[in-house]
Amino acid sequence: MAQQKPTIPKDLPPILRYGLAVGSVALALGLALLLERSNFRGVEFPLFLFAIAVSVWYAGLWPGVLAVVLSSLAFNYYFTEPLYTFYVARVDVPYYVVFILFASLLTWFSTIRRRVEQQLLQSQDELRKEVAERTQQASLLNLTHDTIIARDMSDNITFWNRGAEELYGWSWQEAVGKHSQQLLQTEFPIPIEEIRAELLRTGRWEGELRKTKADGSSVVVASRWSLRQDEQGRPTTILETNNDISERKQREEEIRKLNVELGKRTIDLEVSNKELEAFAYSVSHDLRAPLRHMVGFTELLQKHIGSTLDEKGHRYTRIILESAKKMGALIDDLLAFSRIGRAETRETMVSLEQLVKEVLTDMQPETDGRKIAWKVGALPNLYGDRSMLKLALVNLISNAVKFTRKQPQPEIEIASMETKQDGVVVFVRDNGVGFDMKYAHKLFGVFQRLHQSDSFEGTGIGLATVQRIIHRHGGRVWAESLVDRGATFFFSVPSRRR
Amino acid sequence: MDNLGRILMVEDDPKDVELTLMALEEYNLVNEVVVLGDGAEALDYLYCRGNFTDRTSENPAVLLLDLKLPKVDGLEVLQQIKSDQKLRMIPVVVLTSSREERDMVASYKLGVNAYVVKPVDFHEFVNAIKELGVFWAVINEPPPGSIKKN
Numbered sequence A: 001m002a003q004q005k006p007t008i009p010k011d012l013p014p015i016l017r018y019g020l021a022v023g024s025v026a027l028a029l030g031l032a033l034l035l036e037r038s039n040f041r042g043v044e045f046p047l048f049l050f051a052i053a054v055s056v057w058y059a060g061l062w063p064g065v066l067a068v069v070l071s072s073l074a075f076n077y078y079f080t081e082p083l084y085t086f087y088v089a090r091v092d093v094p095y096y097v098v099f100i101l102f103a104s105l106l107t108w109f110s111t112i113r114r115r116v117e118q119q120l121l122q123s124q125d126e127l128r129k130e131v132a133e134r135t136q137q138a139s140l141l142n143l144t145h146d147t148i149i150a151r152d153m154s155d156n157i158t159f160w161n162r163g164a165e166e167l168y169g170w171s172w173q174e175a176v177g178k179h180s181q182q183l184l185q186t187e188f189p190i191p192i193e194e195i196r197a198e199l200l201r202t203g204r205w206e207g208e209l210r211k212t213k214a215d216g217s218s219v220v221v222a223s224r225w226s227l228r229q230d231e232q233g234r235p236t237t238i239l240e241t242n243n244d245i246s247e248r249k250q251r252e253e254e255i256r257k258l259n260v261e262l263g264k265r266t267i268d269l270e271v272s273n274k275e276l277e278a279f280a281y282s283v284s285h286d287l288r289a290p291l292r293h294m295v296g297f298t299e300l301l302q303k304h305i306g307s308t309l310d311e312k313g314h315r316y317t318r319i320i321l322e323s324a325k326k327m328g329a330l331i332d333d334l335l336a337f338s339r340i341g342r343a344e345t346r347e348t349m350v351s352l353e354q355l356v357k358e359v360l361t362d363m364q365p366e367t368d369g370r371k372i373a374w375k376v377g378a379l380p381n382l383y384g385d386r387s388m389l390k391l392a393l394v395n396l397i398s399n400a401v402k403f404t405r406k407q408p409q410p411e412i413e414i415a416s417m418e419t420k421q422d423g424v425v426v427f428v429r430d431n432g433v434g435f436d437m438k439y440a441h442k443l444f445g446v447f448q449r450l451h452q453s454d455s456f457e458g459t460g461i462g463l464a465t466v467q468r469i470i471h472r473h474g475g476r477v478w479a480e481s482l483v484d485r486g487a488t489f490f491f492s493v494p495s496r497r498r
Numbered sequence B: 001m002d003n004l005g006r007i008l009m010v011e012d013d014p015k016d017v018e019l020t021l022m023a024l025e026e027y028n029l030v031n032e033v034v035v036l037g038d039g040a041e042a043l044d045y046l047y048c049r050g051n052f053t054d055r056t057s058e059n060p061a062v063l064l065l066d067l068k069l070p071k072v073d074g075l076e077v078l079q080q081i082k083s084d085q086k087l088r089m090i091p092v093v094v095l096t097s098s099r100e101e102r103d104m105v106a107s108y109k110l111g112v113n114a115y116v117v118k119p120v121d122f123h124e125f126v127n128a129i130k131e132l133g134v135f136w137a138v139i140n141e142p143p144p145g146s147i148k149k150n
Helices: A014-037 A044-059 A061-079 A090-143 A162-168 A180-184 A192-202 A246-308 A311-342 A352-362 A386-403 A437-442 A462-472 B014-025 B039-046 B074-082 B101-110 B122-139
Strands: A147-152 A157-160 A204-212 A218-229 A235-244 A347-351 A373-376 A381-385 A411-419 A423-430 A477-481 A487-493 B007-010 B033-036 B062-065 B092-096 B114-117
Touching (some): A014 A061, A044 A061, A044 A090, A061 A090, A090 A162, A192 A204, A218 A246, A311 A386, A347 A352, A352 A386, A437 A477, A462 A477, B007 B122, B074 B092, B074 B101, B101 B114, B114 B122
Antiparallel strands (some): A147 A157, A411 A423
8 A cells, every 4th residue: 555655635634734834834934034144135935935835745735825824924024124014015926926826836736746646556556456366366277177278379388277287297387488389299180270270260279189298198188278369359378278088088999999899799699699590490491391201201101011010110100200299399399489589579568367368268178177276366467478478378377287187186376466576476376296496496497397208298498488488578487386285486577567 | 294283382302292292192183283393493384484385374273382492482482473463363372391480471471372381290291281282272263274173
C-alpha cells in the first residue's frame, strides 16, 4: 500500500492541516522579522510565498486559503507602508494578487499530482492482484497430475508443471527454455506442418504422440494443444496437456490381439463344428448301410440253408442279427444325441403338463400290461424347444417305467416343487431298483450304464440326452436314489424361461 | 427290359439293389425296375441322352432315389427333376439310410413325393420296399406321359 509519506492532505486530521498553514506562515513571519532586523530587506515576500506553497502542497485547498489570508495580513501589517496598520495601498495590491495566483497554481499542480498518484496506486494494486492470481494459477497448474507444458511459437518451453516433471523426468529448471520437440523427441502421427496449420486455423489440435522420457523410455500420450493469442490476434503461446495412455494403448493392443485370437478360434470352432456335422452325416448315411446288409443277408442265409441249420447255427445267426440291431440302435441314439447339440432350438411356450400327458399316451403300448400307479402333479409352463423337452421327458419317464419292471406295485410320480437353490424343479420319482449314489456322477455320461444289459436293456445314452437338453435350456439335472428304494430325477427350470 | 421299366431306381450300392429287387420279386415287379448307379446316369436316362438316346421318351411311373450318390447326388437330381416342366410330374420317392432332418427338409422343399428311411431290420426293409413298389407301380395312377404297364 501507500508506503510513501502521507501525501494526500485529507489523510491528515484538519487540526494538523490548519496548524501547518498557521505554523508555516508564523515561521515565515518570524524569519522575515528576524532578517529585517539584521537589515536583510526584501526577503519577506518569497518567505510568505514559500509558506503558502507548503500549506497548499501539504495541507490542501482550505489551509492554503488560510495561509494566503494570514500571509496577506502579516505582509500588510509588518512590511507595507504605513507600517503596523491594515491599510492597503494601491501600490501593494499586486503582492496579494501574486499570493492568490501562486496558491491557485500550486493547488492546480497538487491536484494533478494527487490524481497521478491515485492512478499509480490503482495500477500498482491491479498489478499486484494479477501477480497474485497468476501465481495462484501457476501453483494450481502445478497441483494437477496432468502434464501441462506451454511453449512459445518457436517451440521453446516457457512453462513446465509438476505433472510434466513427473511424467518426463526433467525438472522445470532443465526443461524451460529448451526446444520442446528436441527435448522430448516427439514422434508425430502426421507431418508437423499439418498440425500447425490446424492449430493456427482452429486454435486447437489433439492427437496421440509418442515422446521420450529423460530415462530414454518412450511413452504414448493423448496430447491436446491450444493456442493463445495476444490482443492483436497474433499467436503467442501453445499450451499443451498430455495424458499418459501407454498403459491404455498396451491394453488396447492386448484386446486387439485377443480379438484376433478369438476370431481365429471361432473360425476353428466353426470348422470343427462343420467337420463334426459332416461326420455325423456320413455316420448316418454310411454306417447304417453295412448293418442293413449284415441283417439282410443273414436273414437270407437263414432262409437259404433253413432246414440244414442246427441249433448252434440258429443261435449264431440270431446273435449276428441281435448285434447288428443293437448297433443300429446305438447309431440312431448317438445321432439323435449329437443332433441335440447341433440343432437350432425352436422356442415356444410349452406346457409341461400337456407334454407329460402326450408322453404317457405315446408310451401306452409299453405300459399297457402293467399296473403302474401314476401320480402327475402340477407342472410349470416353460419357454423352450417343445420336441427337445418332450424327448427329455420321454427318456426320464421311460427310464422310470423300465426300472420299475421288477417292482410288483410300481409307482411313478411326476411333479414339480419350489426350492431355494434352484427355483422351480421338476422331478420324476419311481420306486424301482434305483442305483448306488456313489456312481451318480457316471449317470449322465454317454454310453454309461449302471445296470447290466441283460437285466435292463438300453444304449446308455438316454440320460446324457436329458442332460444335454436341460443344459441347452440353461437348467441343471441331477438324481437321488437308494438301491432298491427307487430313484428321483430332478431338473431345474431357470426362472427366465417361465 | 431296360427300356420298359416303370420303376426307375437310382442306387449305387449293389447289395441294397439286390435286397430291394428281392423284395420286389414277390410281386413280379422286378422286370419293371431299371437300376442306375449314379445321379448323372439318372439324368441321362430321364433326358434320353448319353447311353439312353434310344429309349422311348415316356417317364417312369416312379423314381426311387437314394440321396448319397456318386457324381450327381440325389438332392441335385431331385432339384433338376422338379424344376423341369417335362419331368416335374414324375413321382419321386427318396429312399435313404439317413434320418438327417436337413435331408428330409431339403427333399420336401424341393417337392419330393415321399421320403422313406431304409429300416435296418430286414423284415421291415422288405415290407417297406414291397409296399412302395406296390403302391407306386400298381395302385397309384401315374401322371400322363408315363410308361404304361406291360
